[in-house]
Amino acid sequence: MYAIALLGNSTILFIVKTEPSLHEPMYYFVCMLATSDLVLNTSILPKLLSIFWFNSREIDFSACFTQMYLVLCFSVIESGIFVAMALDRYVAICHPLRHSTILTSPIVAKIGLAVVLRGAVITLPFLILARQWPYCRTNLIPHPFCAHIAVVSLACGDTRASNYYGLFVLFCVNGLDVTFITISYTQILRAIFRLPTKDARLKTFGTCTSHLCAIVAFYIPGLFLSLLQRFAQNVPLHFHVLFSSMCLLMPNMLNPIIFGMRTKQVWERLFGRFSLKGT
Numbered sequence: 001m002y003a004i005a006l007l008g009n010s011t012i013l014f015i016v017k018t019e020p021s022l023h024e025p026m027y028y029f030v031c032m033l034a035t036s037d038l039v040l041n042t043s044i045l046p047k048l049l050s051i052f053w054f055n056s057r058e059i060d061f062s063a064c065f066t067q068m069y070l071v072l073c074f075s076v077i078e079s080g081i082f083v084a085m086a087l088d089r090y091v092a093i094c095h096p097l098r099h100s101t102i103l104t105s106p107i108v109a110k111i112g113l114a115v116v117l118r119g120a121v122i123t124l125p126f127l128i129l130a131r132q133w134p135y136c137r138t139n140l141i142p143h144p145f146c147a148h149i150a151v152v153s154l155a156c157g158d159t160r161a162s163n164y165y166g167l168f169v170l171f172c173v174n175g176l177d178v179t180f181i182t183i184s185y186t187q188i189l190r191a192i193f194r195l196p197t198k199d200a201r202l203k204t205f206g207t208c209t210s211h212l213c214a215i216v217a218f219y220i221p222g223l224f225l226s227l228l229q230r231f232a233q234n235v236p237l238h239f240h241v242l243f244s245s246m247c248l249l250m251p252n253m254l255n256p257i258i259f260g261m262r263t264k265q266v267w268e269r270l271f272g273r274f275s276l277k278g279t
Contacts, residue, residue: 001045001249001250001253002041002045002049002249004253004256004257005037005038005041005249005252005253005256006038006041008253008255008256008257008260009034009035009037009038009252009255009256010034010038011256011260012030012031012034012256012259012260013031013034013035016028016030016031017031025088025099025103025108026085026088026089026092028108028112029081029084029085029088029108029112030085030259032081032084032112032115033078033081033082033085033214033255033259034255034256036074036077036078036081037078037251037252037255037256038252039070039074040070040071040074040075040078040248040252041249041252043067043070043071043074044067044071044145044248044249045249047059047067047144047145048144048145048245051144052144059146064141064146064151065127065130065131065146065151067145067146068126068127068130068146068147068148068151069123069124069126069127071145071146071147071148071248072123072126072148073119073120073123074119075119075222075248076118076119076122076123076169076173076174077115077116077118077119078218078251079173079174079177079218079219080114080115080118080119080177081115082177082181082211082214082215082218082219083115083177083180083181084111084112084115085211086180086181086184086185086211087103087111087184088103089184089185089188089207089208089211090184090185090187090188091103092207093188093191093192093204093207093208094187094188094191122169122173125165126148126162126165126166126169129152129159129161129162129165130148130151130152130155130162133152133155133156133157133159133162134155134156134157135154135155135156136156138154139154140154141154142237142240142241143240143241143244144241144245145245145248147244148162148166149166166226170223170226174219174222174223178219181215185208185212188208191204192204192205210258210259213258214251214254214255214258214259217250217251217254217255217258218251221243221246221247221250221251222247224243224247225243225244225247228240228243
């Protein structure tokens with residue numbers, strides 16, 4: 001999974017960088033998503049593999065908090081990237097003649113910067129709250145990485161503030177993102193159904209399928225994971241561990257496959273390069 005994620009995301013970054021015809025807002029956002037996936041994978045998997053391969057079951061306290069912050073931060077960043085992609089699809093389908101004037105390169109850069117800053121700022125209270133709790137019970141985390149709930153549950157103080165803030169981010173931040181995406185796609189579907197022919201409707205909707213598949217792969221497991229960690233206390237621990245690992249790793253592996261296979265331009269450029277090398 002790590003090899004596929006590294007190869008797939010790196011390939012997308014390389015293809016978009018080297019093909020001037022792909023220097024468009026949609027592919028800029030895809031590159032942001034690929035970079036976020038690479039950071040998420042690299043913050044978790046090397047340590048996870050060292051646990052299984054070399055029985056390296058210890059992690060420094062600061063490294064644990066750094067890993068926890070990176071996982072939370074880039075999860076919020078990915079959510080923001082999906083919102084930016086929904087905005088791009090809305091403008092491209094509902095206002096096609098104004099797409100190049102609305103989503104200019106400076107605007108795309110500002111959106112990307114806002115998404116990154118939002119993720120960094122929103123995630124910072126998780127780290128501040130987690131560092132202030134006294135850890136006087138055990139130092140064993142029953143997870144292969146430093147999940148927020150797993151770390152905070154080791155504290156011997158009242159950690160309700162961390163739990164409340166986690167629920168706030170889940171329902172307010174991610175909830176607002178999902179609401180914005182839903183509103184965008186409601187307008188997109190209305191515009192698609194107004195098209196005169198069935199072929200035109202299918203072709204236009206086809207430009208959104210990769211984005212929709214990535215959204216489903218990111219939000220649905222993430223929502224179940226957050227609710228499972230907080231409310232399903234009777235679920236066996238091994239299921240928690242497996243499910244939380246898959247929720248973080250599967251989207252990072254699937255995203256380059258989804259965008260590579262479903263996005264015609266990326267697939268054509270990739271196939272064309274292999275054909276040229278073969279010739």
